Amino acid sequence: MDWSKTLVKEEINFEADKKGRKLSYAAAIREALELAMTSDERVFIMGQGVDDPVGMFGITLDLHKKYGQERVFDTPLSENALTGVAIGAAVAGMRPVYMHNRPDFLLLAMDQIVNHAAKWSYMFGGSVRAPLVIWACVGRGWGGAAQHTQTLQGLFMHIPGLRLVMPTTPYDAKGLLITGIADNNPVIILEHRWLLRQSGYVPEGLYSIPFGCGVVRRQGKDITIVAISYMVVEALGAARELEKQGIDAEVIDPRTLRPLDEAIILESVKKTGRLVVADTGWKTGGVGAEITALVAEKGFEYLKAPVRRVTTLDIPTPASDVLEAKFYTGKADIIVSCSEIMEKKVTK
Amino acid sequence: MKSIKVTSPIVFSVCRGDIPKELLREFYRTMFWIQKVELKINELYHEDEMKTPVHLCLGQEAVAAGVCLNLNANDYVFTNHRGHGHYIAKGGNIKAMVAEFYNRETGCSRGRGGSMHLVDTAVGLLGSSSIVGGGIPLATGAALASVLRKDNRVSLAFFGDAAIEEGVIYESINFAMLKKLPVVYVCENNLYSVFSHLSKRQAQDDIYRRFIGLDIPIYRVDGNNVVAVYRAAKKAIAQARDGGGPSFIECRTYRLKDHHGTGSGVEVGYRSQEEVDEWVARCPVKNYERFLLEQRLLTAVEIKQFTDAVDREVEGVFNFAHASPLPREDEVLDYLYQ
Ligand SMILES: Cc1ncc(C[n+]2csc(CCOP(=O)(O)OP(=O)(O)O)c2C)c(N)n1
Ligand SMILES: [Mg+2]
DSSP, X not given: OOGGGGSOXXXXXXXXXXXXXXXXHHHHHHHHHHHHHHHOTTEEEEETTXXXXXXXXXXXXXXXXXXXXXXXXXXOSOHHHHHHHHHHHHHTTOEEEEXXXXXGGGGGGHIIIIIIITTXXXXXXXXXXXXXXXXXEEOOSTTOOTTSSOOOHHHHHTOTTOEEEOOOSHHHHHHHHHHHHHSSSOEEEXXXXXXXXXXXXXXXXXXXOOTTOOEEEEOOSSEEEEEOTTHHHHHHHHHHHHHHTTOOEEEEEOSEEETTOHHHHHHHHHHHOOEEEEOSSOSTTSHHHHHHHHHHHHSGGGOSSOOEEEOOOSSOOOSSHHHHHHHOOOHHHHHHHHHHHXXXXXXX | OOOOOTTSOOOOOOOTTTSOHHHHHHHHHHHHHHHHXXXXXXXXXXXXXXXXXXXXXXXOHHHHHHHHTTOOTTSEEEEOSSOHHHHHHTTOOHHHHHHHHTTOTXXXXXXXXXXXXXXXXXXXXXXXXXXXXXXXXXXHHHHHHHHHHTOOOOEEEEEEGGGGGSHHHHHHHHHHHHHTOOEEEEEEEOSEETXXXXXXXXXXXXXXXXXXXXXXXXXXXXXXXXXXXXXXHHHHHHHHHTTOOOEXXXXXXXXXXXXXXXXXXXXXXXXXXXXXXXXXXXXXXXXXXXXXXXXXXXXXXXXXXXXXXXXHHHHHHHHHHHHSOOOOGGGTTTTSOO
């Protein structure tokens, strides 16, 4: 099966208006790895197939040729032990980047991620630390079904001691990965396959983007849409439609979920008085629940209308494309939610 | 490899000069220190001032001493919930350990870890996990770091017989063999996991045989015999340091106290007084002390002088811990991130 066929055709360039070099999303991440490996010899890359001819969607392609098999190596599956290996190496002073083509496999490593990586600093009063990056790419479509498409950000966001990063643009993917490698804590980066073949403006050289610093992707005054990962694409599409119908939506991309840029969300809701959270994950106990609760707790007086969450259905991902279409939400659902709380009839 | 009968007498075999006399004496001192600290905890635990679940290693002193006395200060050790002995044998700061039992700010983990989470980076103790098997891949990863840096360190993982029931041990040994990592896996088979005997948990008794298919060099020793443990660990550690890859050591031993706390297990009823008595008779410290006296490696006077001095020091350690400040409430959020 050719997973690449599932990628979105339409090209989305958030920073298209910015002048400068354009890179594909995968090339941007690869460049981050290359720069990090060159500038810090503690950095190494491990993961299933990172040195194979495909090179993890092209992200790690041929890096082993440049940096050697010791620093870029294939791993046995053994996800739990290999996560522990990465943590152990990190605690002993290295900077591992452990790459997975699907977050679903991280579930086998939850013991090492949650019981160990997330605890190592606090549990020892700060005398040790585990600076590692765990990178995984969420799948979607082509009958990927229940065990190859899970969006587990809700689980990871729940865990104190982890950082959780979900980039949306090539520019951010590169900068946030560099930040992650440089960070002294365990960092989980969840990418999305449908973002992976996008291209956009990516400056050369090392640059990093601070964690906990969201961006306003589109300014608006009527309603705030906080969108996560690929949902930023859908939210921007929705905002363009809503504009035609006289609704001016602001789109916020938090970029990192832990730490979360609370201020940018609260500022925006203060201005608009309305909130929709659009997440690629499940609804119950998820990212949408957390962000809406945040606003209910700290920005209740700003709200002019009930909040809404646009998420997938609370079921395992079905394989059939008919059911899958029902399972996933997107632009149309965001439009409906926005119109509901604007109390304005709009056409999808 | 022939099974050792676990209740057989301990035979210390030392050929003239093959282990330096000073080291033979050091085995005793290290084991005695461990035993003394554990006995002190045992004595004071009822006061309920050490608010942490202590897992005493009385009866298992020889494993910690026999293994760790082969190590350099910068070698890495990852241990488990029953880690007091490993910490002491590796040279960890004992005041900081005991202060940790008292949940003090001066504790090795600043009162955030408790008895199951000991650390001392100055001597390569990079942390201990109370998730059974959890430290095994960490030690493997630290060994990988040593290989990448070519710094010639060796990593040690200490774990119990129940860790063999976790998949992570198999995953880790496979990877360590694949990469020829300088890591030594030390299994302290004390026959029990909490109240459950090995025979209720594993289909086959000889733990060491479990990894034959992975081609890892395997040793099985009487874990109550510090000389035997030392010899096996010495070979395994030398091989690791020389780039020869990992080894696995099964040490047959017994914990004389309950899984945690100060009971003997007989009260609860999961093991018999006879069984405990057999192992009391096999105490690694007492038996070795007898051997040293017989061999005139230490005199009764020297032993008395040493043990009196340790008694005084241990007293000081506990007083220090007790008098230390507690963590400050307003620092509860500290150390989550760095
Ligand atoms: C993964 C996991 N399962 C269960 C437990 C509960 N538990 C704590 S210690 C222990 C016994 C472990 O036995 P063993 O590994 O033989 O070490 P010992 O206590 O005998 O030294 C158990 C079952 C745990 N801490 N971690
Ligand atoms: Mg046991």
